Amino acid sequence: MSILVYTEAENGKFKKNALEVASYAHKVAQEMGTEVTALSFNVSDNSALGNYGVSKVLKVENEQLKTFHAKAYASVIAEAVKKEGAKLVILSSSTDSKYLGGLLSGMLKAGYIPNAVSAPDSVEPMVVKRMAFSNKGFAHTEINTETKIIGVSNNAFGLIENATDLQEEAFSPATEEKDFATKSVNVDKVAGEVTIADADIVVSAGRGLKGPENWGMIEELADVLGAATACSKPVSDMGWRSHGEHVGQTGKPVASNLYIAIGISGAIQHLAGVSASKVKVVINTDPEAPFFKAADYGIVGDAFEVVPELIEKLKEFKAQNA
Amino acid sequence: MKILVCISNVPDTTSKINFTQDNTKFDTTGVQFVINPNDEFGLTRAMWFKEKQGATVHVATVGGPQVEPTMRKALAIGADEGIRINAEPTDGFFVAQQLAEVIKNGEYDLVIGGRESIDYNGGMVPGIIAAILNINFVNTCIGLEIEGEKVTAMREIDGGKEKLESTLPLIIGGQKGLVEESDLRIPNMRGIMMARKKQINVLEPAEALHATSDKTFDKPAQKGPVKLVDADNVGELIELLHNEAKVI
Numbered sequence: 001m002s003i004l005v006y007t008e009a010e011n012g013k014f015k016k017n018a019l020e021v022a023s024y025a026h027k028v029a030q031e032m033g034t035e036v037t038a039l040s041f042n043v044s045d046n047s048a049l050g051n052y053g054v055s056k057v058l059k060v061e062n063e064q065l066k067t068f069h070a071k072a073y074a075s076v077i078a079e080a081v082k083k084e085g086a087k088l089v090i091l092s093s094s095t096d097s098k099y100l101g102g103l104l105s106g107m108l109k110a111g112y113i114p115n116a117v118s119a120p121d122s123v124e125p126m127v128v129k130r131m132a133f134s135n136k137g138f139a140h141t142e143i144n145t146e147t148k149i150i151g152v153s154n155n156a157f158g159l160i161e162n163a164t165d166l167q168e169e170a171f172s173p174a175t176e177e178k179d180f181a182t183k184s185v186n187v188d189k190v191a192g193e194v195t196i197a198d199a200d201i202v203v204s205a206g207r208g209l210k211g212p213e214n215w216g217m218i219e220e221l222a223d224v225l226g227a228a229t230a231c232s233k234p235v236s237d238m239g240w241r242s243h244g245e246h247v248g249q250t251g252k253p254v255a256s257n258l259y260i261a262i263g264i265s266g267a268i269q270h271l272a273g274v275s276a277s278k279v280k281v282v283i284n285t286d287p288e289a290p291f292f293k294a295a296d297y298g299i300v301g302d303a304f305e306v307v308p309e310l311i312e313k314l315k316e317f318k319a320q321n322a
Numbered sequence: 323m324k325i326l327v328c329i330s331n332v333p334d335t336t337s338k339i340n341f342t343q344d345n346t347k348f349d350t351t352g353v354q355f356v357i358n359p360n361d362e363f364g365l366t367r368a369m370w371f372k373e374k375q376g377a378t379v380h381v382a383t384v385g386g387p388q389v390e391p392t393m394r395k396a397l398a399i400g401a402d403e404g405i406r407i408n409a410e411p412t413d414g415f416f417v418a419q420q421l422a423e424v425i426k427n428g429e430y431d432l433v434i435g436g437r438e439s440i441d442y443n444g445g446m447v448p449g450i451i452a453a454i455l456n457i458n459f460v461n462t463c464i465g466l467e468i469e470g471e472k473v474t475a476m477r478e479i480d481g482g483k484e485k486l487e488s489t490l491p492l493i494i495g496g497q498k499g500l501v502e503e504s505d506l507r508i509p510n511m512r513g514i515m516m517a518r519k520k521q522i523n524v525l526e527p528a529e530a531l532h533a534t535s536d537k538t539f540d541k542p543a544q545k546g547p548v549k550l551v552d553a554d555n556v557g558e559l560i561e562l563l564h565n566e567a568k569v570i
Contacts, residue, residue, distance in 0.1 A: 070459065095480050099461040102418075102449015102495075111415060111533030112446050127537060133348075134440050136339040139536045182458045182488040189482030197480040201569070225570065243464070243499055244478065249335050249440055250359045250498050258569040269335050275542065279567045281559065282548070292548050297562055301553030310556045317560050317570075 003029050004086035005038045005054065006077055008094060012043055016159070016198060017092035017152075019052045023160040024119065024152045025090045026053025031123045032088075039080050039171070041065050041073070050166030052159065058084075058171035064180070067187070068096050072179035074103040079173040081108060081147065088126075093151045094197055101151050111143035114151035117276070134249050135275035153276065154197060154255045196247070199228035201258040202277070204247055206232035208263020208284060208303055212240035217307045218262065224314045230254065232264045248273035263303045266291025283307070323377040323468070323490075325368045326430040328421050328447065329396055330358035330411070330439040331389040341539040348441075348539065357392055360436025364496035366506055367466060368434055369400045375468070378402055380428065384411040384420050390522060397517035398509030404522035414442070415533035418450035423528045425455060425493075433493040437462050442536075448495040458488045464499025 005025045007018035018038075025036045035055040040046055042065065046057045058080055065072060077100065081089060089104060091097040093115050105112035115131040117138065125142050128150055132139040143149075196202055203222040209215065215229075222229045229245060236246035247254050249269040255276035262283045264270060271294050274280065282295040283306050292298050299306055333339070333348075334356045340349040357365065371377045381396040382405040383389050393404045405428075407420045425433055438445030445461075452459030458473075460466075464483065465476030473488040478499065509517070551559045563570045 070461070074453075095462055095478060098445050099449065102414075102446035102461070103453050103459065104449075105415060105446055105533070106418065106450035106453025109531065109533075111413075112444075113534060114445060115443055132442050132539065133333075133339045134335075134443060135542070137341070137539055137541050139442065140538045140540075141534050141536050143534050145531070145533050182460060182486050184484055185487050186485040187479070187482065188484070189479065193481060195481030237503060244482065246498075250503075258563065258567070272335070279563070279569050281563070294545070295548045296545075296567065297551060297559060298548045299551050299553050299556065299559060306553055306556060310559070313557045313560055314570075317564070321564075 002035050002037045002084050002086050003032070003088045003090060004077070004081055004084055005036055006089065006091045006097065006100065007038050007040050007049065008092060008096060009041060009043045014040075014043060014048055017094055017154055019048060019159050020154070020157055021090050021092050021152050022049055022052035022054050023162070024157045026160070026162050027119045028088065028090070028123060029053070031120070037084050037086065039077060046168060047166065050164050051161050053162035053164055054166060055164050056167045056169060058169055060171050060173070062172070062175065064175060067184055069180055069182070069184065070096070070099045070103060071182060072175050074100050074107060075175065075179050076173050077104055078107045080171065087147055089147070089149045091149065091151045093153045097151055101149060105149055108147045108149070109145060110147035110149050111145040112149040112151070113141050113143060115153050116150050117153050117156045119157065131276065134272040135253070136272060155200070155257060155278070156255065156276070194226065194228040196228045196230055196245070196252050196254060199256050201225045201227035201260070202230050202254050202256045203227045203260045203262070204230035204232070204264060205235070205262040206264030207234050214304070215241070217311065221260075221307055221311050221314070224311055224318065232270055233267070261291055261295070262307060264291060265289040266294060323371060323375065323431045324429065325371060325377050325379045325432045325434065326425060326428060327361065327365045327368050327379060327381045327396070327401065328433065328435040329361040329365065329381050329383050329392065330436065330441070331355050331383060331385055331392040332358045332439050332441045335359070335440065339541065345538045345540060355389075355392055357396060358436050358439045360438060360440075360497045362506055363498050363500045364434035364436060364494070365396055365399060365401065367496065367500040369507065370501065371468065372400065380405060382407065382421055382424050384409055384417045386410065393522055394517050395509060397520045398513040399507050400513065403520060406522055406524050407527050408524050409527035413532055413534045414444040414446040415450060416530050418447045418454065419530035420527055421447065422451045422454040424525070425451065431490045432468070433491070435493065435495055437495045437497040445495065448493050452493050458492045459494070460486055460488065460492065461495040463494040463496045466494060466500060
């Protein structure tokens with residue numbers, strides 16, 4: 001009766017959210033008096049999981065599963081649940097994990113709580129605090145089914161090291177043709193860039209930047225901080241930046257440790273999309289901008305003066321703290 | 323082609339969120355309800371298919387009579403017929419089972435749901451339906467073309483997009499990108515008049531599992547006032563982020 005964790009990987013390496021989910025699962029396992037089994041897809045070195053409380057890893061090595069296929073992955077996870085007699089499956093709340101979550105819930109007839117923002121309030125009954133109303137509220141939700149699924153919000157729990165003696169086991173579930181009825185034909189992803197979903201820090205800019213030609217300094221600031229870049233809705237609507245960078249209620253949610261908003265006034269839909277971020281900084285010429293009410297730190301000033309100065313000072317800071 | 327658009331009746335994006343009855347119920351006082359934005363992108367894409375390729379479009383909602391104004395709006399935009407499953411949409415699993423019954427009986431080629439609703443943000447309904455009915459599924463769908471049985475879909479992934487090929491029948495979890503916001507339709511007077519004559523079929527719910535239940539709600543803690551740093555002293559901001567907030 002273990003807990004099963006789905007660990008996301010890219011190019012054969014675990015993503016940060018895989019280790020965060022493992023950390024979360026370890027905490028729940030302690031409460032339940034059980035152990036954590038992880039499932040990894042095409043990762044040769046699984047040792048990192050042993051640092052975050054995983055006791056056993058089921059290693060799937062399968063050419064067909066090199067890239068993410070929601071239905072095939074969900075079938076494999078469901079098979080692993082059966083094999084391990086797992087009563088709880090834990091995933092992240094990334095785009096791929098949310099794709100899996102609904103499918104798994106239907107396959108396993110398991111109640112599913114996505115966007116969990118903290119460890120369960122209780123494990124018997126299983127009650128979990130989750131984001132609701134686009135971060136304007138939280139629901140404490142009970143799962144009523146025997147098998148349960150929790151999706152942990154990015155950066156909500158953090159990485160907590162717990163060294164365990166990790167056992168590894170090869171796992172080769174049969175995949176069927178029908179699992180691949182929806183085929184991936186092309187992935188268009190900018191290599192090497194930090195994505196909004198994975199980023200600890202997000203640097204975001206709005207109409208105050210006046211035009212797409214002025215984004216160089218935003219990218220430079222993001223580069224210095226190792227951050228992802230994002231933008232407000234009007235900016236993506238005007239085509240200054242891609243839709244993938246649009247942050248807000250109908251865009252991407254951001255749950256970073258630090259969110260820096262430059263030249264963004266702070267419409268309610270935008271604030272809903274960033275409210276899960278831990279620390280918010282706003283830079284805006286208008287002291288009445290609504291974002292100042294939601295931010296932790298602020299500078300009333302012209303982005304074209306403040307941002308270059310901030311980049312210089314950050315470079316000095318990094319040099320001193322290297 | 324026969325299309326079903328599943329719509330959720332949600333508080334509009336600017337609503338103030340409050341809870342009543344000892345924080346066990348969402349307070350609907352003074353709240354304006356609308357079509358869930360992610361579903362509206364899907365509904366507009368369905369209208370596109372109807373007009374360019376020929377399709378019948380039905381809309382379905384799980385909810386009491388109070389959701390009918392939202393359904394009428396969808397009919398005024400151009401959906402042909404409405405289906406209301408007469409039950410409180412208490413949890414995603416329950417809603418998905420009710421919609422799966424409608425889909426099974428209606429023999430739809432394409433089912434469009436939203437990536438998530440902006441109230442409970444579960445985002446699980448299309449996936450559960452896909453699993454129950456064993457049909458193809460694309461989530462976070464930002465582009466959809468259909469030729470005969472062949473489907474080409476684009477989905478958003480973290481840091482980019484992915485092109486997928488599939489076949490009908492298909493269910494998607496749609497979002498902005500399926501159509502642009504500027505393409506969303508405001509019902510005109512003719513549409514509103516016609517919508518009055520269109521049928522909303524009320525179905526009683528099928529027996530179904532309530533997989534989760536919301537016990538209580540709360541709101542984020544009140545935040546302290548913003549700490550302002552002088553524009554001439556940005557070094558102080560770095561100090562604060564390093565020493566006080568400990569985020570750099």
